[in-house]
């Protein structure tokens with residue numbers, strides 16, 4: 422699926438940037454609204470359709486980001502064990518429309534599909550942060566918290582700036598997290614060092630029913646294989662794992678397919694996370710995805726306020742899938758994302774600091 426915005430909105434001050442000009446050249450026939458104000462655009466979209474979140478995904482709002490780009494991953498929430506990850510948000514919202522996407526709730530008040538065009542400001546900020554860090558401090562930075570890192574990389578080629586920049590860093594790694602097959606710009610880079618490209622994967626049955634607009638499992642794995650052959654390190658997120666009667670078979674098939682396509686030696690990690698949601702998200706999911714299978718099992722709220730499958734079910738799923746992964750290569754790092762201490766111990770037999778294959782992920786959180 423190729424993205425073509427129905428309308429391009431340009432906020433005051435965002436017009437003269439190269440990314441903006443480049444987009445205008447790519448879509449000469451697309452209506453453009455200049456000096457756009459976010460609140461007015463949101464109001465118009467909400468007035469015109471009941472599925473305003475879906476409609477927001479078809480418009481593009483170009484803006485300048487005015488705060489500090491680099492933030493700690495929100496996995497640092499009460500009761501959760503976290504992998505010390507930093508995020509930068511170059512975009513908000515996403516062209517895909519997964520039924521479980523937390524953005525449906527998180528961006529409820531501001532659902533605009535925003536792309537920040539002042540990437541030079543991000544580069545200056547990162548350069549200063551990395552340069553001033555104490556000796557030995559390592560940064561792991563992801564761009565896929567509030568969007569898919571690569572889905573729009575063909576039309577907004579952030580990676581053409583980010584990858585050469587991270588190639589030059591001694592203490593920082595970039596993680597591009599995606600469900601897409603948009604790897605063209607990655608394959609034409611000279612140097613794959615300091616970059617991990619990670620795919621969020623689910624069995625094809627779940628791709629078809631719950632991950633609307635995303636490429637097929639085959640396309641995702643083919644792109645991952647191309648990146649692996651180019652020399653990029655690869656990450657795999659089995660997240661969200663969705664449990665229903667018979668889940669074992671389709672997840673076992675998924676693990677087989679992943680390792681038929683990818684060499685475990687250059688897989689940096691496999692992360693596991695089960696479907697989770699805040700109460701506000703459930704309503705949005707049901708309204709927008711009446712046929713979803715997400716609520717066929719029971720869920721309970723945890724200390725962080727998020728609902729998850731019951732603990733024995735999660736424990737069993739993590740332990741089972743982790744064993745399948747480890748059977749492919751015992752040296753693979755397999756970690757749990759946004760999970761409690763009890764679940765870590767139940768599924769892995771250890772907390773992350775005591776598992777040598779996970780050491781890199783749990784070094785102290787960088788000070789910002």
Ligand code: SF4
Nearest residue numbers: 515517518519522568
């Ligand atoms: S790819 Fe990620 S950000 Fe995009 S809709 Fe799916 S879950 Fe949301």
